[in-house]
Amino acid sequence: MRDAGVDTLMAGPGADLRYLTGYDALPLERMTLLVVEVAEPPFLVVPQLERLRAEAFVGDSIEIVSWKETEDAVALVASRVGEETGTIAVADRLWSVFLLRLQDAFNKAQFVASSPMMRMLRLRKDPAEVDALARAGAAADRVAARLASEKVAGRTEREVSRYISDALEDEGSERVNFAIVAAGPNAASPHHEPSDRVIERGDALVCDFGGTIDGYCSDITRTFFVGDAPVEFVRLYETLRAAQEAAVEAVRPGVVAEAVDAAAREPIAAAGYGPNFIHRTGHGIGLDEHEDPYIVAGDRTQLAPGMAFSIEPGIYFPGKYGARIEDIVVCDERGARRLNDASRELIVVS
Ligand code: ZN
Ligand code: ZN
Ligand code: ZN
Numbered sequence: 001m002r003d004a005g006v007d008t009l010m011a012g013p014g015a016d017l018r019y020l021t022g023y024d025a026l027p028l029e030r031m032t033l034l035v036v037e038v039a040e041p042p043f044l045v046v047p048q049l050e051r052l053r054a055e056a057f058v059g060d061s062i063e064i065v066s067w068k069e070t071e072d073a074v075a076l077v078a079s080r081v082g083e084e085t086g087t088i089a090v091a092d093r094l095w096s097v098f099l100l101r102l103q104d105a106f107n108k109a110q111f112v113a114s115s116p117m118m119r120m121l122r123l124r125k126d127p128a129e130v131d132a133l134a135r136a137g138a139a140a141d142r143v144a145a146r147l148a149s150e151k152v153a154g155r156t157e158r159e160v161s162r163y164i165s166d167a168l169e170d171e172g173s174e175r176v177n178f179a180i181v182a183a184g185p186n187a188a189s190p191h192h193e194p195s196d197r198v199i200e201r202g203d204a205l206v207c208d209f210g211g212t213i214d215g216y217c218s219d220i221t222r223t224f225f226v227g228d229a230p231v232e233f234v235r236l237y238e239t240l241r242a243a244q245e246a247a248v249e250a251v252r253p254g255v256v257a258e259a260v261d262a263a264a265r266e267p268i269a270a271a272g273y274g275p276n277f278i279h280r281t282g283h284g285i286g287l288d289e290h291e292d293p294y295i296v297a298g299d300r301t302q303l304a305p306g307m308a309f310s311i312e313p314g315i316y317f318p319g320k321y322g323a324r325i326e327d328i329v330v331c332d333e334r335g336a337r338r339l340n341d342a343s344r345e346l347i348v349v350s
Pocket of ligand 2: 208209219220221326
């Protein structure tokens, strides 16, 4: 905080709070707030009814200050902190309903985003964090392997999405974050919501899903084809696979994030699919599904051991089909270590 010129840090429910305290707080309309002053012991403000749950996470590692239903939580924070005339850093995900009231209460302070400071802590995962990401990734791999032998033709996207969610839980996920199933023309929409569309022979099938283990996220995409794939789709898929491989190969300490994006883009552009690769190559992952660094032109973060992120190029033809291959990798001393290793072949399902 001193290095960043921050006097007080305030974080509501979300990844920063969990990172700093271990508390997986519920995002409620009642205020929960971690307050860290540079020269004082930190404290955690929680609604009284959340006190036992908070204690279960943090034990006595931090003072918990609870407020009753009729009390004013912001006034409580103000009375503890006193007049703050310096800089207050607030977590990115603190709701405006709380931030606006805090800005009123601390009207002499300057409010800034905490993310430039927090990213220095969260960007490089320590061995325990990498281990949690690896376990989350292995669970997702097992689900992908199960999916490859499922019969999907005749089932709806929604039914297969449900199957994936259940499988993620079976494999040890404490939470299912999302389970995208996009068949046929829907596969051209990267964030397609699973619908009642029946999956048919001749469909490309994009499945992108993730859950959470010990708070850390998984995120994997595999593309299947229902029945034999036409040659033009096989060509597209082989290009995509080469691009994903090239991007993984490009990962090394000292390389900038945008260079990994460029490595994925080059073979796709060379094959004539450049305009059909419509999103960044990847995103950091940790306690949040999407966090720094971003694998995209303009992100000049120098990769370093412990950084974990997705590599997920995609090629999309609206009205027709699409394909994406996504793995989580972690940068180590030599290069990328993949945290997903389910087959990346184009798997034909029935
Ligand atoms: Zn996404
Ligand atoms: Zn994904
Ligand atoms: Zn992703």
